[in-house]
Amino acid sequence: MKKRISCLLSALCMLFSFVACSVTIETPDGYVEFPIPSLGYDESIYPLENPSEPQVTQPSVKPTEPPATQPSVNPTEPPATQPSVNPTEPPATQPPVNQTEPPTPSAPVENAVVPEKTNILLQNVATGEYLNYDYGTLANGTTVRVWPLDGSVEQRWDIVKVSGTTYRIRTNKSSKYCLDVYRGTASLKAGQECDIWQTGGDAIAQNLVFYLCTDGSYIIRMENNPNLALAASGSKGAVKLAKFDTSSSAQKWYIKDGNSSGNQTGASKYVADGLFASLVELKTKYPEGTNVSHSYVFPNTSAYECHGFACYALMMFWGSNKPGVTNTSEYKTYHATATQSYVDVIRPGDLVRYRSGNYDHTILVTNVDADNIYYADCNADLKCTFDYDKAISKTTLASKLIKTLIDQSRSVRGYILHYKNNTL
Numbered sequence: 001m002k003k004r005i006s007c008l009l010s011a012l013c014m015l016f017s018f019v020a021c022s023v024t025i026e027t028p029d030g031y032v033e034f035p036i037p038s039l040g041y042d043e044s045i046y047p048l049e050n051p052s053e054p055q056v057t058q059p060s061v062k063p064t065e066p067p068a069t070q071p072s073v074n075p076t077e078p079p080a081t082q083p084s085v086n087p088t089e090p091p092a093t094q095p096p097v098n099q100t101e102p103p104t105p106s107a108p109v110e111n112a113v114v115p116e117k118t119n120i121l122l123q124n125v126a127t128g129e130y131l132n133y134d135y136g137t138l139a140n141g142t143t144v145r146v147w148p149l150d151g152s153v154e155q156r157w158d159i160v161k162v163s164g165t166t167y168r169i170r171t172n173k174s175s176k177y178c179l180d181v182y183r184g185t186a187s188l189k190a191g192q193e194c195d196i197w198q199t200g201g202d203a204i205a206q207n208l209v210f211y212l213c214t215d216g217s218y219i220i221r222m223e224n225n226p227n228l229a230l231a232a233s234g235s236k237g238a239v240k241l242a243k244f245d246t247s248s249s250a251q252k253w254y255i256k257d258g259n260s261s262g263n264q265t266g267a268s269k270y271v272a273d274g275l276f277a278s279l280v281e282l283k284t285k286y287p288e289g290t291n292v293s294h295s296y297v298f299p300n301t302s303a304y305e306c307h308g309f310a311c312y313a314l315m316m317f318w319g320s321n322k323p324g325v326t327n328t329s330e331y332k333t334y335h336a337t338a339t340q341s342y343v344d345v346i347r348p349g350d351l352v353r354y355r356s357g358n359y360d361h362t363i364l365v366t367n368v369d370a371d372n373i374y375y376a377d378c379n380a381d382l383k384c385t386f387d388y389d390k391a392i393s394k395t396t397l398a399s400k401l402i403k404t405l406i407d408q409s410r411s412v413r414g415y416i417l418h419y420k421n422n423t424l
Contacts (some may be wrong), residue, residue, distance in 0.1 A: 112212035119258035217252035311376035341398035355403035
């Protein structure tokens, strides 16, 4: 009986809230007092708000997002402020590889030893452009500036030692000219522009020393006044003297190997040498696929059409006088015979004249391999059109060389014009 009453009271207590703390019940065994548990809210168990509704103070963020103060999920990840780059990658401003400078020093080198090397490029750190003398002008006083990489011969230089750690920067196309500071009879000073001038004409304006920076670049200073250095004045701007400043990127230059700058173009596979970067100039002046009048005489050649083009290109390459079979001082001529073509003596940089159909044709050789001759020409289509990426097999060319030219009275056959100093 007591057990049933106890269960009943417990059930009632779960359904109603009582003010009293206990109740007395009469039983066959007498009066018994039963305590009644309080049914007031216990905030540690039931919050005052309806648990089925969102809390008023709950942040209005997606439940899948971490709280604003929650740290990064993966403790092994770098802080949010760490750059998201691969630490093994070079910085974005690092120049292309294939530089000739020594390993990056831990400290600057005041008068550095620089490799004596031909066919190098000098890239300015500030502009990313290259030391360049003005287009097609190999003469005293030609302005030197920086210019985007274009493979031209005007961007090719040689580093030549004078003595000790003193050097000159000489044009790759001709040893007659080198980098020079235009000064007249004045002393060196900031703001003076650079040019090219006959090598050895002015040691004060031409002798240089190299300061090796910790990033592997060089600051090129005047030996006569090391407080002055070569600096780019801006994109495509003239190179001028500026007060020596190791913090100035306009004064810093990377030395790069010209043989790895990507001169190879199309089927002709121009040999990787500054000499044949001149074809870039030809393409600029006479774009591939365009044409000129049949009466157009190429500069300084007294010749036109295919022969004028080949002679003009040959002069640009070698910096020579007007080429021709009678110019025996600078050129050697191989005259084909009825049985001998001399095709095996052909080298890049040679001019070749041969029989083509009912006409004679002249080409400029750009490269040679075991089976083919690669060349550039003009007027092969009889429309004076320029083409820089052509090839002909040695066998075919040999057969064309031994054929008599149109002028039967001259009894002249095909020939190869070879520059005597050609070592390619």
